[in-house]
Amino acid sequence: MGNLKRSRQVKIRHMQCLSEAVAHGSLKGAAEYLGLTQPAMSRTLKELEEILGATLLRRSRAGVELTEAGEIFAHFARMSLAALDHGLDSVDRTQGGLLRQEVTVGALPSVAAGLLPRVAEEFRRLAPEAVLRLSDGPHGMLIDLLRSGAVSMVIGRLGDPAVMQGVSFTQLYTEEVVSAVRPGHPCLAAPSLSDLTRWPVIFPPSTAAIRPLVERWLISHGLSEPPQRIETVSGAFARVHARDTDAIWMISRGVVRNELADGRLVELPFDMSLTKGPVGLMLRQDAERTPLEGVFLKALHAAIGALGYDVS
Incomplete structure (x- = not known):
């Protein structure tokens, strides 16, 4: 089926159901939020999977999680819904012929x-x-x-x-990447680059702008990608995970500027000037x-x- 034909079949309700299922972690919670019955929610998601010819969600007693295809489609579904909301807001603000003054800004974490x-x-x-x-x-x-x-x-x-x-x-x-850990982390006694192979690392994914800089820094020190790594751009996840575990978080300094300043995280003393960009x-x-x-x-x-x- 061609992309044009499929795009005409995908409706806003399909994208809303998928996005809310992911946000709530369950079909039941998403259905209640959208004012639907759970069977109707399931039918809508099944329709979407049939249109795309791919399984988007794995269902279990614990809830739902995205497949690889689901991750990709959900990303663009959220963007489409956000753009639609932006358009509707703009129409609302033009009622009476006066557009409310605003500035719209996107920013990396x-x-x-x-x-x-x-x-x-x-x-x-x-x-x-x-x-x-x-x-x-x-x-x-x-x-x-x-x-x-x-x-x-x-x-x-x-x-x-x-x-x-x-x-x-x-x-x-310009800004560089830092390696940050929780106060009291075992590696703080004698920090070493080998710590990146001994402990879990929260690592920038391939889509992150800092990924090539971090890879270049690793190569310059004869290191490969950390074997125990979680790849994410989610600051909300990484802040909690770095605070509660022994994971090392490799991230742009700006993301953790406040945590480093007040001692919630500690910067490892690695020379990471090569990551400055x-x-x-x-x-x-x-x-x-x-x-x-x-x-x-x-x-x-x-x-x-x-x-x-x-x-x-």
């Missing part, structure tokens, strides 16, 4: 956690009546949102050239900046200066 809270506070001071809409996520997803117009700018690391077609990049500062502002090359976006950029540069980021 390292920026969202470390820099954006200060930027948001400065922007509120400069434009108290404006709405700031923030989205965070992996690099590829944010670039797709930028191209679709769902966000007007993205702040993050420079991506692969193939991904950056039609997108401009202006460097704001540019973080910048990404725009569509054909985009025209609005006056309010100019105010946001003023707040952005003020926050970078106040926090002492390396702008060299």
Whole structure:
């Protein structure tokens, strides 16, 4: 079946059911949230699997989990639903002919956690009546949102050239990757690079912008990818897992800036300067900046200066 025919068969209800099943971890919880019966929920998901010709969910007494095909489709389903919500919100705000002033920004997790809270506070001071809409996520997803117009700018690391077609990049500062562990971790007594082979490692996945930099750093030290690794860009998961286990978290400094500052995590004393890379502002090359976006950029540069980021 061709992609065009299949895309016409996939409905919003299919994507909503899949997204909520994943979010709730069970068909029962998702059905209640959507106001459906559980049989209706199951039928809708079965329809979607038949349209795609692939199994998307594994069901068990413990709940549901995505297959590999399900992971891929769920990612794009969430993006599609987010873009739809953005469009509906924009229509609502144009009622009466007046579009409410807003800035829409996408940010990689390292920026969202470390820099954006200060930027948001400065922007509120400069434009108290404006709405700031923030989205965070992996690099590829944010670039797709930028191209679709769902966000007007993205702040993050420079991506692969193939991904950056039609997108401009202006460097704001540089940042390196750190290896962080919980206080009291056994390896803190005598830290060694071999710890990356002895302990579980929370590692950037292949889609992460920092993955090539981390791989280059490992090769420079004669190391291969950690054998015990969990690949994820989820800061929510990694913060809890690194705090509660002996896992070593390899992540951009900005993501854990606050945790390192207050002692919730400890940086291992490895020289990771080879992982330093540019973080910048990404725009569509054909985009025209609005006056309010100019105010946001003023707040952005003020926050970078106040926090002492390396702008060299």
